[in-house]
Amino acid sequence: MHDLILAAQSAGELKQGLSSIGAGIAYGAAAIGPGIGIGYVVGNAIQAMARQPEMQGTIRTTMFLGIAFTEALALFGFVLFFLAKG
Amino acid sequence: MLGAFTFPPIDEIFVWKDIAFKDTAFAINKTSLLVLITALLIVTIFVAGTRRMKLVPGGVQNVIEMTYDFVDRGITRDIVGNDATRFTPFLGSLFLFILFLNLWEIIPFIQFPPTSRMAIPLYLALQTYVIYWYVGLRHHGLKYLTGHLFPPGVPWPLYVLVTPIELVQVVLVRPFSLAVRLLANMMAGHILLTALALLTAYSLKNAPIISPGPFLLNIAVTGFELLVGFLQAYIFTLLTAVYIGDSLHPDH
Numbered sequence: 001m002h003d004l005i006l007a008a009q010s011a012g013e014l015k016q017g018l019s020s021i022g023a024g025i026a027y028g029a030a031a032i033g034p035g036i037g038i039g040y041v042v043g044n045a046i047q048a049m050a051r052q053p054e055m056q057g058t059i060r061t062t063m064f065l066g067i068a069f070t071e072a073l074a075l076f077g078f079v080l081f082f083l084a085k086g
Numbered sequence: 087m088l089g090a091f092t093f094p095p096i097d098e099i100f101v102w103k104d105i106a107f108k109d110t111a112f113a114i115n116k117t118s119l120l121v122l123i124t125a126l127l128i129v130t131i132f133v134a135g136t137r138r139m140k141l142v143p144g145g146v147q148n149v150i151e152m153t154y155d156f157v158d159r160g161i162t163r164d165i166v167g168n169d170a171t172r173f174t175p176f177l178g179s180l181f182l183f184i185l186f187l188n189l190w191e192i193i194p195f196i197q198f199p200p201t202s203r204m205a206i207p208l209y210l211a212l213q214t215y216v217i218y219w220y221v222g223l224r225h226h227g228l229k230y231l232t233g234h235l236f237p238p239g240v241p242w243p244l245y246v247l248v249t250p251i252e253l254v255q256v257v258l259v260r261p262f263s264l265a266v267r268l269l270a271n272m273m274a275g276h277i278l279l280t281a282l283a284l285l286t287a288y289s290l291k292n293a294p295i296i297s298p299g300p301f302l303l304n305i306a307v308t309g310f311e312l313l314v315g316f317l318q319a320y321i322f323t324l325l326t327a328v329y330i331g332d333s334l335h336p337d338h
Contacts, residue, residue, distance in 0.1 A: 057160075058164075061160070061164065061165070061324070064317070064320070064321055064324065065321075065324060065325070065328065067321075068267060068321045068324075068325060071267065072263040072266065072267055075263075075266055075267055075270035075271070076263075076266060078270045078273075078274060079266055079269070079270055082096065
């Protein structure tokens with residue numbers, strides 16, 4: 001009987017541990033793509049600004065828009081991290 | 087050395103006890119109190135600052151005019167269009183409200199951004215949602231909907247693919263990502279600052295030699311959060327402007 005209770009307890013802990021690991025991996029994986037994407041957006045925006053400094057204002061606004069759209073995916077992963085862990 | 091350091095459960099740094107009107111629908115906690123204070127603060131600053139307007143502005147009036155100009159030129163005219171200055175008051179108050187709410191994150195002794203609770207970003211995003219649907223339907227009627235779902239210039243077999251994607255995009259993804267972006271950014275900032283502050287306190291007690299590390303990092307991150315708070319307010323307003331502009335001139 002005592003062994004059974006211990007087994008049940010460790011099963012619960014195992015589930016919690018696994019879901020924590022899963023949440024960590026999910027957020028890590030969700031950060032890869034947007035990381036590369038934001039790098040592209042900002043890199044190309046800087047290149048465009050260097051080539052045509054007179055367009056700086058428009059390019060910066062568009063860059064922030066691009067970052068916002070790309071970043072959303074990483075943030076979904078961040079929220080999922082808390083949902084999966086809880 | 088730092089093996090025993092435990093971070094408190096996440097609820098502990100986001101959920102606050104009720105201060106007044108306990109157990110009713112109008113219960114007030116730290117979050118809603120900060121929202122009320124923010125609203126009153128903005129109204130007070132603007133009413134007091136524009137009471138005696140001068141032709142050559144100075145002091146508070148100058149700051150107010152610069153803010154209005156920033157929203158009017160940088161956001162409304164650039165993104166929505168020159169014919170849409172009637173949206174400037176809405177976009178301006180949206181920008182200021184979110185900015186002030188975000189800045190509570192780094193004000194000493196308060197240090198909690200109310201925008202890191204889902205209710206506030208979600209409400210603001212739904213407000214945007216209702217406004218851009220209303221503008222689109224009012225200016226273009228049902229053509230607004232069909233223009234979105236069946237974009238012209240696409241070969242008709244592709245509508246099988248395009249229409250569901252556009253439907254999910256307009257109905258679900260736009261307001262959801264708008265709210266989640268603001269929420270997750272402020273939440274991440276708050277968690278980061280809390281973790282660094284706790285780490286400073288803990289290392290001061292157990293290993294004082296390394297405590298300047300987290301302390302200096304905490305100050306640096308506080309400066310970074312000032313930038314993030316401003317940027318998120320700007321991005322939220324900018325995207326609202328983009329969505330409204332998309333409803334006004336869908337063909338651009």
